[in-house]
Amino acid sequence: MSISVLGAGAFGTALAISLSQKSDVTLWSRDAEHVRHMNATRFNARRLQDVPLSEAITITGDLDLACQNPVLLLAVPMQRLRGFLEQSPSHFANKTLVACCKGVELSSGLGPIGVLSQAAPTAVPALLTGPSFAADIARGLPTALTLACADSHNSNTLQSALTTPNLRLYRTTDTIGAELGGALKNVFAIACGAVIGAGLGESARAALMTRGFAEMQRMAITLGARPETLSGLSGFGDLTLTCSSSLSRNFGLGLSLGRGESFDPSVTVEGAATAHAALEKAKSLGIDMPIAQTVVALLDQRLTIADAAAQLLTRPLKEE
Secondary structure, three states, rough: EEEEOOOOHHHHHHHHHHHHOOOOOEEEEEHHHHHHHHHOOEOOOOOOOEOOOOOOOEEOHHHHHHHHOOOEEEEOOHHHHHHHHHHHHHHOOEEEEEEOOOOOOOOOOHHHHHHHHOOOOOOOEEEOOOOOOHHHHHHOOEEEEEOOOOOOOOOOHHHHHHHHOOEEEEEEEEEEEEHHHHHHHHHHHHHHHHHHHHOOHHHHHHHHHHHHHHHHHHHHHHHOOOOOHHOOHHHHHHHHHOOOOOOOOHHHHHHHHOOOOOOOOOOOOHHHHHHHHHHHHHHHHOOOOOOHHHHHHOOOOOOOOOHHHHHOOOOOOOOO
């Protein structure tokens, strides 16, 4: 099966490298100079400078060419996904579209599959999510991900097509659970980074991860997710990785907040927008999400780290 990856950031490039072990892959970038440099050097110097690009990868800036393949992996940021699809709707009609981003759209409160279903209604929507870093995938290190697709037949076909020697996929039809697990873990990673950055210790991080997981379950199950999905790779697995590694951009943003340092505004941090979108959705549903609420207040500079810790520690005592 021929596959295209649309988006030549770190994750899109890593997926192209892994998939090229078994298939011909087209990697698309909107930046003509970036395309020229990658073709000349066979490296993505901007994002994954140490990993060569196989000759099985066709690198192009021609969206018409890239969208000729039946399966398109969309490695674009969550908040840009709808706009990307709506710019060229004919390119995506009747394709299998696999979103490779995590988050909740600010304007609609939808996750990636929800956006795909609205913006490309004739396409088959799917989601690739779970605990992974681009550098690990690109270097051939073993990684397991969740492939979420409501259509079980298409899910089986995609699972076979996208599994590689180092990339193992587990499929689920629970798209809601996969969407919200991948989205909300970024919010709690910001909180954990802030705790470590402020020097509040590993015990505090463990507490935030655990209570964050409870918030994730509370929202996702209310919206129809299955508990076992949240306990799997796209929920608990991704939460564990993102909340415990300095390689996570969301954790890194939290570290900066905790240390009172500035953070590079050019770095895409999905959890910042998702925190605001998820909190609005929680309020509309009457769901209590104190950690998400605290993260939003920190991001909006309405709360200091000391006040945030005090606010969470002085909440009414309750059963676990």
